Amino acid sequence: MTTLLSVSGVSRRFSTDVLTDVGLELKAGELVTMVGRSGSGKSALLALLAGFDQPDTGSIDITGLPAASSPPWSTMAVLPQSFGLLDELTLEENVASPMLFSGGEAGEAMATAAELLTRLGIGELTRRYPAEVSIGQRQRVALARAVAGKPKVLLADEPTAHLDHATIELAVQLLLDFVHDGSACLVATHDPALTARAHRRLQLVDGRLTEDQ
Numbered sequence: 001m002t003t004l005l006s007v008s009g010v011s012r013r014f015s016t017d018v019l020t021d022v023g024l025e026l027k028a029g030e031l032v033t034m035v036g037r038s039g040s041g042k043s044a045l046l047a048l049l050a051g052f053d054q055p056d057t058g059s060i061d062i063t064g065l066p067a068a069s070s071p072p073w074s075t076m077a078v079l080p081q082s083f084g085l086l087d088e089l090t091l092e093e094n095v096a097s098p099m100l101f102s103g104g105e106a107g108e109a110m111a112t113a114a115e116l117l118t119r120l121g122i123g124e125l126t127r128r129y130p131a132e133v134s135i136g137q138r139q140r141v142a143l144a145r146a147v148a149g150k151p152k153v154l155l156a157d158e159p160t161a162h163l164d165h166a167t168i169e170l171a172v173q174l175l176l177d178f179v180h181d182g183s184a185c186l187v188a189t190h191d192p193a194l195t196a197r198a199h200r201r202l203q204l205v206d207g208r209l210t211e212d213q
């Protein structure tokens, strides 16, 4: 399968070494989880992959281009721990925004957004604003928005942290269907329901990334 994300020899030091000689490949069709204790560097690694931060050594390519070139949302989407929703847009406008930014037709984008929200169990909230819904509902909006533009690579930081068991199942199935269509997803998570269904499992320990066999 096509390699969509390729990381080699990446190290990053803040006041201490946070990441040491990290290597990773993500291929089309893969849902890959990364676990590690709080403070182990999961978010720091995702920031490097997203091009928000630069490694001290090593290289990161997304669909063959350096991560630092800040690829468009149609190539790579990020679901940050803090969601990054736009407060002045309704929930469905938030979800539609990647499709609108990439030139999608408005009616179609809004319909797809409503479908995604319905799939995640909040189809009745499309016209609400982020401040008018719970944190778990906002997390679902952020997940819907992350997959809406069908990016080749999705980087998700603890995307099920505020969801209940039944909703986590909806989220996991959405992510599996998303990668099945030819994308790849790397998820930082502690969620056993997510790691159990992943195609591969990575661990970040003492700054080193290893794969569970």
Ligand SMILES: Nc1ncnc2c1ncn2[C@@H]1O[C@H](COP(=O)(O)OP(=O)(O)O)[C@@H](O)[C@H]1O
Pocket (backbone or CB within 6 Å): 014, 015, 018, 036, 037, 038, 039, 040, 041, 042, 043, 044, 045
């Ligand atoms: N921009 C930054 N400046 C300084 N230190 C940072 C920065 N980003 C992360 N760190 C440090 O790197 C370590 C890993 O943090 P983080 O990646 O947020 O952990 P995790 O997401 O696994 O909980 C922490 O010790 C944190 O303080």
Ligand SMILES: [Mg+2]
Pocket (backbone or CB within 6 Å): 042, 043, 044, 081, 157
């Ligand atoms: Mg984190």
